[in-house]
Amino acid sequence: MRSLRAGRxxxxxxxxxxxxxxxxxxxxxxxxxxxxxxxxxxxxPFWFGGNLGRNLQIAWTDANMGTAxxxxxxxxxxxxxxxxxxxxxxGFAFAKLHFRGRRMLMALVVGTMLVPPQLSxxxxxxxxxxxxxxxxxxxxxxxxxxxxxGVFFMRQYLVHALPTELVEAARTDGASSLRVVWHVVFPAxxxxxxxxxxxxxxxxxxxxxxxxxxxxxxxxxxxQVALTGLGRGYIPDQSVIMAGALLGTLPLxxxxxxxxxxxxxxxxxxxxxx
Amino acid sequence: MTDETAVLSxxxxxxxxxxxxxxxxxxxxxxxxxxxxxxxxxxSPYAFVAPFFLFFAAFGLFPLLYTGWAALHQVxxxxxxxxxxVGLRNFTRLWDDEFFWNALxxxxxxxxxxxxxxxxxxxxxxxxxxxxxxxxxxxRVAVLTPYATSVAAATLVFVLLFGRDYGMIxxxxxxxxxxxxxxxxGTFASQLAVSTIVIWRWTGYNxxxxxxxxxxxxxxxxxxxxxxxxxxxxxxLHVTVPSLWPTILFTGVVSTIGATQLFGEPxxxxxxxxxxxxxxxxxxxxxxxxxxxxxxxxxxxxxxxIAWAMFLLLLLIAGAARLLRGRGDTR
Numbered sequence: 140m141r142s143l144r145a146g147r148x149x150x151x152x153x154x155x156x157x158x159x160x161x162x163x164x165x166x167x168x169x170x171x172x173x174x175x176x177x178x179x180x181x182x183x184p185f186w187f188g189g190n191l192g193r194n195l196q197i198a199w200t201d202a203n204m205g206t207a208x209x210x211x212x213x214x215x216x217x218x219x220x221x222x223x224x225x226x227x228x229x230g231f232a233f234a235k236l237h238f239r240g241r242r243m244l245m246a247l248v249v250g251t252m253l254v255p256p257q258l259s260x261x262x263x264x265x266x267x268x269x270x271x272x273x274x275x276x277x278x279x280x281x282x283x284x285x286x287x288x289g290v291f292f293m294r295q296y297l298v299h300a301l302p303t304e305l306v307e308a309a310r311t312d313g314a315s316s317l318r319v320v321w322h323v324v325f326p327a328x329x330x331x332x333x334x335x336x337x338x339x340x341x342x343x344x345x346x347x348x349x350x351x352x353x354x355x356x357x358x359x360x361x362x363q364v365a366l367t368g369l370g371r372g373y374i375p376d377q378s379v380i381m382a383g384a385l386l387g388t389l390p391l392x393x394x395x396x397x398x399x400x401x402x403x404x405x406x407x408x409x410x411x412x413x
Numbered sequence: 414m415t416d417e418t419a420v421l422s423x424x425x426x427x428x429x430x431x432x433x434x435x436x437x438x439x440x441x442x443x444x445x446x447x448x449x450x451x452x453x454x455x456x457s458p459y460a461f462v463a464p465f466f467l468f469f470a471a472f473g474l475f476p477l478l479y480t481g482w483a484a485l486h487q488v489x490x491x492x493x494x495x496x497x498x499v500g501l502r503n504f505t506r507l508w509d510d511e512f513f514w515n516a517l518x519x520x521x522x523x524x525x526x527x528x529x530x531x532x533x534x535x536x537x538x539x540x541x542x543x544x545x546x547x548x549x550x551x552x553r554v555a556v557l558t559p560y561a562t563s564v565a566a567a568t569l570v571f572v573l574l575f576g577r578d579y580g581m582i583x584x585x586x587x588x589x590x591x592x593x594x595x596x597x598x599g600t601f602a603s604q605l606a607v608s609t610i611v612i613w614r615w616t617g618y619n620x621x622x623x624x625x626x627x628x629x630x631x632x633x634x635x636x637x638x639x640x641x642x643x644x645x646x647x648x649x650l651h652v653t654v655p656s657l658w659p660t661i662l663f664t665g666v667v668s669t670i671g672a673t674q675l676f677g678e679p680x681x682x683x684x685x686x687x688x689x690x691x692x693x694x695x696x697x698x699x700x701x702x703x704x705x706x707x708x709x710x711x712x713x714x715x716x717x718x719i720a721w722a723m724f725l726l727l728l729l730i731a732g733a734a735r736l737l738r739g740r741g742d743t744r
Contacts, residue, residue: 144544144545145544145545145546145547149541149544149546150546152541153541153546153552156534156538157552157555157556159613160555160556160558160559160613160617161555161558163559163562163567163570163571163613164558164559164562164570166570166574166581167566167570170573178579179578179579180579181578181579181584183579183580183581183584225464225465225468226465228461228462228464229461229462229464229465231461232457232459232461232462236457236461237458238455238458238459241458244462244466247466248465251469251473251474253670253727254473255670255673255674255723255724255727256674257674257676257700257703257720257723258476258477258480258721258723258724259472259473259476259477259480259720260476260703260707260716260720261476261479261480261483261488261707261713261716261717261720262475262476262477262479262480262483262717263472263476264490264493264707264713265479265483265488265493265713266476268493269493269494281468281471281472282468282472282473284464284468285464285465285468285469287465287469290465310454313450315450315453316454316457316460316461317457320461341560341561344563345561345562345563345564345565347563347564347676347677348674348676348677348700351677351680352704352708362563362565363563363564363565366563366565366566366569367565367681375684377573380569380573381569381570381573383569384565384566384569384570385566387563387565387566388561388562388563391561391562391563392558392561394561395554395557395558395561399550399553399554399557399558400550400553400554402554402557403550403553403554403557403621406557406618406622406625407621407622407624407625
């Protein structure tokens with residue numbers, strides 16, 4: 140067999156790499172539990188202090204974190220539902236249905252993955268300004284509602300995971316397309332939908348470039364935008380900034396703790412076929 | 414609903430057979446049903462792909478083309494409705510703009526500093542993860558955790574870690590006998606620091622992609638290499654890396670695209686001092702310069718021109734990748 144058993148050195152190096160991956164996160168919590176004065180001393184703190192509650196509270200009120208978190212949940216949730224739904228429908232059509240222009244349209248989908256988002260920010264901003272959507276959540280939700288990678292991912296999955304005979308059997312039973320989607324496609328696609336949903340949620344939660352253009356701290360900011368407002372004081376309180384960073388990261392870390400294995404599986408699956 | 418359950422009988426799918434069966438349904442209903450069925454069969458694929466293309470047209474394609482149009486105008490953020498035609502002036506100004514070339518240079522160096530080590534480390538980590546490991550699920554999740562951290566949160570932490578006077582990294586360097594580094598004001602140092610944030614967030618992600626590709630390499634390749642007396646290192650070099658070449662290229666292109674658009678890290682690494690990318694623009698990237706021109710200096714037309722310059726850069730990279738792929742195939 141090919142996979143050799145790992146030796147001590149392997150565990151050692153992997154352990155170091157893992158520590159490097161996790162350390163900044165742990166240290167965020169440590170710094171968030173200290174005072175600003177303590178952070179401005181050497182050596183830096185290596186263990187938790189007693190100031191976490193106070194810092195979280197200041198971050199919460201100063202950056203309006205409650206609203207920001209709620210906004211982010213709304214944005215990330217809507218974007219995720221839209222992306223998963225539309226990607227599954229389009230992915231199914233590209234994987235199993237025959238229609239004129241299928242190849243060309245699929246090539247177009249893949250091609251759009253190469254277009255950088257920054258190429259469209261100026262007109263997009265002009266558009267939302269014209270619609271008076273600046274500072275409103277729909278300004279960040281609508282442009283992210285569909286995703287070429289999602290369509291591609293679902294197509295790749297459904298080509299193999301959904302037996303064509305099953306679709307044809309449902310057809311010969313006279314099922315309409317919507318019934319086929321509901322009773323055959325969705326059940327077959329569920330695992331991939333879950334993975335795509337989690338990946339989309341992480342991406343939407345962490346999105347930064349467009350939200351900071353479209354939303355300000357005075358309107359309805361997402362957590363990422365609200366975080367940038369924390370360091371604005373004359374002498375910024377670093378421990379409070381870290382508390383804010385912690386608040387913005389924690390929800391996703393919980394998602395990771397619960398679904399980490401599925402997310403890992405999804406990335407690896409998407410990679411092989413991509 | 415009742416109508417649809419009726420359709421479940423074979424009559425709609427195979428009308429001629431249904432007629433032979435002589436099912437007791439009226440003809441007009443059958444004709445209507447089969448027509449509706451054909452209509453459904455023909456048009457529903459378009460309905461399924463329509464949302465993607467509609468949204469893409471509105472929020473992707475239209476803005477893309479309009480950026481080109483806006484780049485030929487003078488437009489101010491304060492009054493985006495009034496556009497004055499200036500032809501190629503936005504582009505010629507960029508050509509003479511030292512800050513543009515500075516941002517372009519920074520984007521290239523930070524891109525190299527972040528992409529090359531990132532992919533090299535990812536390849537090594539993937540190789541280790543490919544061994545039979547206890548707790549492999551734990552390692553995989555732990556390695557991916559930085560991916561769940563936002564640019565904003567990650568950068569704010571690293572600003573603190575890279576602090577000149579009290580940062581942990583300088584403290585460790587001093588303890589090791591190397592003098593403290595001014596991570597924010599030194600040109601190379603600040604670019605290295607910004608790259609570190611990128612490397613930290615994305616290495617694990619790329620490692621998992623490599624791991625997936627490694628697991629798809631057929632075992633016989635290794636067996637025959639071992640029979641030929643290849644050491645493990647030689648196997649890695651002559652079996653693993655060539656087999657992974659397409660994946661390496663893929664991650665290379667994706668990371669390079671990401672590096673071209675680098676924005677959040679250099680913005681926030683500045684410690685709240687705005688979009689200049691450091692006191693001397695030492696880590697201002699193209700993405701940040703675009704933002705500065707458009708949303709700080711309010712020149713949307715010039716920002717559009719920068720966007721198109723970035724697009725050209727990406728096309729160059731895509732062309733280079735195509736050449737590289739051709740070389741990889743002939744191996």
